[in-house]
Amino acid sequence: MPPRLPLRLKALSCGTLPSVSTPVAAAPVVSGIPAFLLPFLRHQPQPSQRRHASILTSLSDRPGAYNRKIRRGRGPASGKGGKSGRGSDGQKQHGKVPEGFNGGQTPEHIVHGKYGFINQFANDMAPVNLDKIQSWIDQGRLDASRPITLKELSASRLLGQIKDGVKLLGNGASELKTPIHIVVSRASRSAIAAVEALGGTVTTRFYTAQAIRRIKAGSTHPFVSMRWDVGALNNPHLAVEGAEAIENRVKAMGFRYRLPDPSSRKDLEYYRDAKHRGYLSHTVKEGEMASLYFKEPLSEEQLKALKRESAVGGRAAKRKEGDKLW
Template identity: 40%
Template sequence: MLRLLSPLSRCSAFKPNIWNSRSRSESMLASLRDTKGSYKKLKRVGRGPGSGMGKTSTRGHKGQKARSGNRKPTPVFEGGQTPITRLFPKVGFKNPNAKCLSVLNLDKLQQWIDEGRLDASKRITMKHLLKTRCVHVIKDGVKLLGAHRKRLKSKIEIHVSQASKSAIGRIEYLGGKIVCEYYNKLNLRALLKPEKFNVLPRRAMPTHKRDIEYYTNPEKRGCLVDKRHLFPQLPPLDPVPENPTQAMPN
């Protein structure tokens, strides 16, 4: 029986059938498929009528949305007519460095003191002015003016953002004290509404040249007069008299 078998038959009788295993693996690779729902075919438009999405390529007939480019115009697009931004010329400008200071006159300050809303024996700050509605809105600070300054009869100590020369003279003539303090947005909010902060921020120093020159000037009663040495770029000040408002009329 062994003599009738060919040499190849005798060898394959004792070895696995590698040809059958290879064909089996090839058939498994050919039958692999993606999990259902894991792959989504893209919509191929513009491939002729036979594709089912030919001719207008799902864009409809004519119109703005059928054109190439941006299908959603910008909010300022007005349908092709001259936009309003080009129809009217520009007039004026807005100063980005301007400050919106609330104005307070000395006569109204004396009225609030007479009515008992403000205590002249204690320091008056912008928080007291806003709380007592002496000033209704404070955006960038309060500027004290000297309108009807002769009506002020009380000796007070007040801290505001800015003050006019006449207001400073009247307050110091009565023996009071006025200090112009610098506040940025954060520090001003911390002064007016300290309950909004878990930890109050540190006082910021002015960075603009205009603010530095104002709050380091003793004539303006700035709060940084004693810290003028921190700004070496400032020019030297002219000598200021000790009592410039001593001879001011009552």
């Protein structure tokens, strides 16, 4: 700790300080002051000042760093005394007005009704735009020669938290210059058109929240599952060694957990649709639709036969009569 010495000492009041350039004799102390302090004592403009060893005891906030608390009911000089800014009597002074109270007339939620809601069952998709992907490729944070999956998007910090999946959007499509092969949960039509115009591919597949956590942890393959058919997808860029054999897919491709496939009607119909580039689009037969309720139209002969059977007195009526026990 530096010494706390007064800059003007009684010992100096009687004589003058020696020059700095004057060689100091063997005596290290002159007039009771060490020689190494003499240059600093000579050039001080205000000898009455003192130097403190630490400023930690004098730290304080800058002016305006926080709002000063309003003290109410402490006299009229503050402007908030007397009635404390609440006015004279009434409910607003003694209590609080209920939320939505508008003076006692018919409330707004009764006049106009309640509308709108928050869908708690909606999927929370993390959006990713094409211009951001191109920026990450230019920085070397994404490798366009390999498939871009949820794991690469998360590891490169392009996306932070991924809850239910990733949706590819077409914002900044004009900035995309590199062909990419990406696997996401969903994709917009503009994004699909922009990627395929450069020779890239977009594949959508089903993910769950638990599967996403396992993919990020390296416990599940990013896109190969039991119903993943590399040959039917006809995309060599997504080819994985050993994925053709069902035995390897059953064993989770060497990972700890298998990647699940959709089971609900809504998810099945989405990933069976070719316009969404779903990975189950090959399961839709020629002439059919992605809907699970699709039925082939009946021919004229089948319609006539159906009408004959359902007609009164036809085969259906005779069959019904024959089924009676008494």
